[in-house]
Structure formats: C-alpha cells, structure tokens
Amino acid sequence: MMGIRVKKDDQVVVIAGKDKGTKGRVLRVIREEDRVIVEGVNRVKRHTKPTPKNPSGGIIEKEAAIHISNVMLVDAKTDKPTRVRFAEKDGKKVRVAVKSGAAID
Known part of the structure; x- marks a missing residue:
C-alpha cells in the first residue's frame, strides 16, 4: 500500500483549477476518493432548511473536496x-x- 503524501493539518498550495495558487490548511483527507478538503478553497453555496442547530436556515458557504493531485505540500x-x-x-x-x-x- 502506498503511503499518503498529504495529511490533515498540512499546509498545501492548489496547483490546478479555479483556486490555483491559493494556500490553505488541509481540514480532511478522504482516502477512498483521493480527495482533500482545504480551508478556504473550492467554496460552494448550500441552501439549507431550518434545523435546531441552524434555526434560520438559508444559504451557507462551505468548502467542497478537491482531488489530491491538485494540491502540493508547502515546504516549511x-x-x-x-x-x-x-x-x-x-x-x-x-x-x-x-x-x-x-x-x-
């Protein structure tokens, strides 16, 4: 099995796509899909119903996953x-x- 090159809390830079050049911290690694969620990258809007946690509902913005091949680790x-x-x-x-x-x- 191949070792994972990017882990949670690593500092990465996006090398392809609409957010190219953006640096961010890895929030989550989804190994089964070879994807990562990076802080402040690939933000999408979700329309949500009111819930006990979020009583007003509305449109929330959150990070969506991007493919792991589109990020590179930042050398400290x-x-x-x-x-x-x-x-x-x-x-x-x-x-x-x-x-x-x-x-x-």
Missing part, C-alpha cells in the same frame, strides 16, 4: 510547493520534501 523551509518522497529515519518511515530534503514528520 522554502515556503514553496514541493513533491514528497519517503525515507527511513531511525527505523520509521518519514515524509521528506524533495526540494529542501527536510523531514516533514
């Missing part, structure tokens, strides 16, 4: 998008930024 060292590879460090599998060589985990 250079603050630029980078690919991710895996390396073994102290017997553990860790994610490594290809651009700087810095360990992510």
Whole structure:
C-alpha cells in the first residue's frame, strides 16, 4: 500500500483549477476518493432548511473536496510547493520534501 503524501493539518498550495495558487490548511483527507478538503478553497453555496442547530436556515458557504493531485505540500523551509518522497529515519518511515530534503514528520 502506498503511503499518503498529504495529511490533515498540512499546509498545501492548489496547483490546478479555479483556486490555483491559493494556500490553505488541509481540514480532511478522504482516502477512498483521493480527495482533500482545504480551508478556504473550492467554496460552494448550500441552501439549507431550518434545523435546531441552524434555526434560520438559508444559504451557507462551505468548502467542497478537491482531488489530491491538485494540491502540493508547502515546504516549511522554502515556503514553496514541493513533491514528497519517503525515507527511513531511525527505523520509521518519514515524509521528506524533495526540494529542501527536510523531514516533514
């Protein structure tokens, strides 16, 4: 099984689509569909009925999922998008930024 390159709370940049160039934090990873939900990216409007939690109902704006191939991890060292590879460090599998060589985990 292939290791997951993007995890929850990672800082990513969108590399394709209407929000190209936008940086955001990963809120959720949906592994079965190879999708991620990124804070402030791919915002959609949903018309909702009144509920006990939201008594007024109305139109709410929330983030929709985008394909994982459309985001790249931001390298903490250079603050630029980078690919991710895996390396073994102290017997553990860790994610490594290809651009700087810095360990992510």
